[in-house]
Amino acid sequence: MKSTFGSLLKLRILLPTSPNFLFLPKILFPTTWFIFTPATYSTVCQTEEDSVGEDIGDQPKTSVQIMKQFGCTDTEITNIFTRGPFLLKADANQLQSKLERLTWLGISAPELAKIINDRPRxxxxxxxHCFDERVEFLMTLFGSKEVLAKAILRNPSFLTHDLHKKIKPVIALYEGIGLSMPDLIQMLLSRPTLIPRTSFNEEKMEYIRKTGVSNDSRMFKYVVTIIGVSRLETIRQKVANLEKFGFSEDEVFLFLGSLRLS
Incomplete structure (x- = not known):
């Protein structure tokens, strides 16, 4: 039977229009057999396209779509891409990953637009990068996600500065000088440049001592952070300007320690 059936199939290919083929005995083609019609290239492609469309139809494809998914309005999107046109060509997966993390932190679309306006890049x-480790450290430092979000809005560089080479060493410096944690947090919130600009050496430490301010004074956090973020050349220049009016260096620093700053 197999040999006969194979011969008939060959005959059907050779004589596709032969009317005699239609009158072959039905016994050779039991009703339980199925003859499959090969799919054409067009039908296969159409099926695949439909399937792909169903899989990725809900996935954002462009930076604009990702921003809309994040919650940005058309105006905010326009402002964001005006300030940072290079974001239009950003890797979609990377961009979405970053926005998901900002969402978790509680950063809203209007707040993101404000950040991009100030810092386009x-x-x-x-x-x-090292997001979980960074957030864990900063959450411990600030005490809550709400305060951390506030700090990031004031200084987005908390999410970009090197955690181990920049942020942690600066925090340790102020703690070592005697700044209490509540005072340090207050200064981190009020002085966005505290992390990148802080530096201390023996000369600066001597300036702090000359102010006569103790570490339990309300003025201590202001004196320490002002000197910490200032360049030595700037401090020397300001002291020299006041010395022209007859003040000594010691008097200048005592005057700084006696100022009332809010």
Whole structure:
């Protein structure tokens, strides 16, 4: 039977229009057999296209779509891409990953637009690099996600500065000088440049001592952070300007320690 059936199939290919083929005995083609019609290239492609469309139809494809998914309005999107046109060509997966992390932190679309306005390249930095470790440290430092979000809005560089080489060493410096944690947090919130600009050496430490301010004074956090973020050349220049009016260096620093700052 197999040999006969194979011969008939060959005959059907050779004589596709032969009317005699239609009158072959039905016994050779039991009703339980199925003859499959090969799919054409067009039908296969159409099926695949439909399937792909179903899989990725809900996935954002462009930076604009990702921003809309994040919650940005058309105006905010326009402002963001005006300030950072390079974001239009950003890797979609990387961009979405960064925005998901900002969402978790509680950063809203209007707040993101404000950050980008001030720092156009914020989203091109490695915001998601060591994110979990960074957030764990900062959450411990600030005490809550709400305060951390406030700190990030004041200083987005908390998400971009090197955690181990920059942020942790600066925090340790102020703690070593005697700044209490509540005072340090207050200064971190009020002085966005505290992390990148802080430096101390023996000369600066001598300036702090000359102010006569103790570490339990309300003025201590202001004196320490002002001197910490200032360049030595700037401090020397300001002291020299006051010395022209007859003040000595010691008097200048005592005057600084007696100022009332809010």
């Amino acid at each position: 914020f989203l091109t930095c490695r915001v998601n």
